[in-house]
Amino acid sequence: MHAGKALRESEERQAFLLKLSDAVRPLAAAADIHGETTRLLRSQLNAGWCYYVDWDLCRKTGLVLRDSVREGLPSLVGSHDVSDAPEFLELLSDGEVHSARDYANYEQLPISIRQNFTALGFRSMMMAPLIKGGRLIATLLVGDTEVRDWSSGEASILVETAERTLAAIERGRAEAALRESREALASDLANAELLRSLSERLVPEDSLQSIYDEALSATISITSADAGTFQLFDPATKTLELIASRNFSKTITDYFDRVDAGSRTACGIALKTGELAFADFPEEVGDVGCRLLVGEGIQSAVAYPLMSRAGAPLGMLNALWHRARHRLSEREVRFLGLLARQAADLIERWRNQTALRESEERFCSMAQAIEDVFYVTVNRAGFVGGPHS
Structure with a gap:
């Protein structure tokens, strides 16, 4: 039994x-x-x-x-x-x-x-x-x-x-852990391809606006952001000027047309410190801009400064999320940094080539003017012909 x-x-x-x-x-x-x-x-x-x-x-x-x-x-x-x-x-x-x-x-x-x-x-x-x-x-x-x-x-x-x-x-x-590792690898490969294709598509002969737009699209892709902006630094006013934006109302773009280092937004903090900065907008109740962003459902953001090779500010990449207290992973920060470096170099090269082209045009105009003056002088002296005969 x-x-x-x-x-x-x-x-x-x-x-x-x-x-x-x-x-x-x-x-x-x-x-x-x-x-x-x-x-x-x-x-x-x-x-x-x-x-x-x-x-x-x-x-x-x-x-x-x-x-x-x-x-x-x-x-x-x-x-x-x-x-x-x-x-x-x-x-x-x-x-x-x-x-x-x-x-x-x-x-x-x-x-x-x-x-x-x-x-x-x-x-x-x-x-x-x-x-x-x-x-x-x-x-x-x-x-x-x-x-x-x-x-x-x-x-x-x-x-x-x-x-x-x-x-x-x-x-x-x-x-x-294995799934996350595979997803991270796939994300890294996608971001690397994004930066590679970006460098191939954007050459200094392109317009600056195309550089801004492409860099902003890449920022949103790398950070999985809900919205984003690209700002250019104005050394005369020491402010950031809004150049390109995604998924924002006119109220927001009008208010943030220019931002200085006194703003409690991520870009204002990054402009002040010269370093990557995060912001949690619901905590900044004393800042009008932060309250406007919260009103549109934006809870957190990151700003990454664009710096010249000499260390001068050029602009800002901004990614914003509906999620509260969102932070980037180390991989996302790394790729955003690579994008910022690439965008800054493209802007600098475009400006340098534009300055060189304008200098050459001024030189040619000056040379033409000198040649014309020489022709008039010689003609008045009684010589026949001219520089274009």
Whole structure:
């Protein structure tokens, strides 16, 4: 009889673990894995609560992303501070399954922990700690509203479920890291191609406006911005003049036609410091321009100065987002910097070539004028012919 019962329990456990594996296999997010694991385990053990805790030992806090609770019982989702009960973490750090038949009188747990959980309705609990590298990283727990003798079979299911949950979470993290790596590589290649094609399309003979427009389009692409502007520095007024914009109303473009270093926008800060600058507009309530941007749904921005090779300001690349407190990744900053250098060089080359062409034209005009004067002088002296005869 005992052998038959043991066989039946083994078959039930294997069937449950197979069901669990099938359920979490397509999941990648830790919260989703927590949710499905706790739902299935609570149902299997007919428990009142089931939840997975991620531990931060430095802060002595535990985080519950998802849980499963019997109808009418309180959820434990959220952050839990156990800094006042260090012996609780010490108990879990032994890596052993702890079964509390009568939770209120389970003296291995600190009284503060017992009081908190009995107030929620706990009368029994079973805990399976997860240890990695000699450190407690997580715990899978089940609890009930009645004093309960947890069987060795139930403890075995709890442990195996905890281990499979951790394995699924680590798999999801590895897959996410690989996916992010591939996406980053694809983004880097796309940005590199963007800069290469930009340098091929924009030559100094092009108009300055085409350089501004192309540089602004590239800025928005590299930063995945919702809007953007290109500004040119006016050394006479020491202000930034709006030259090109994307996705802004006339109210905004009119107001920001010129910006000085006193503005609390990203471009104003970058003009003042000469360095890349971020701005979070809802925090700058005293700045009219920032309030206007918030009114159009813009929450954050970055400005990247364009500098000549000699270090003189030339202009500004600006990217703006509807997302609050958005910041660029290191890769995005690197490519934006390359774009800024490329745009600054193109502007400088265009200006230098324009200045050279104008100088040559003035020289030719001067030479022609001298030649004409010489012709008139010679003609008055009685010589026949002229420079164009």
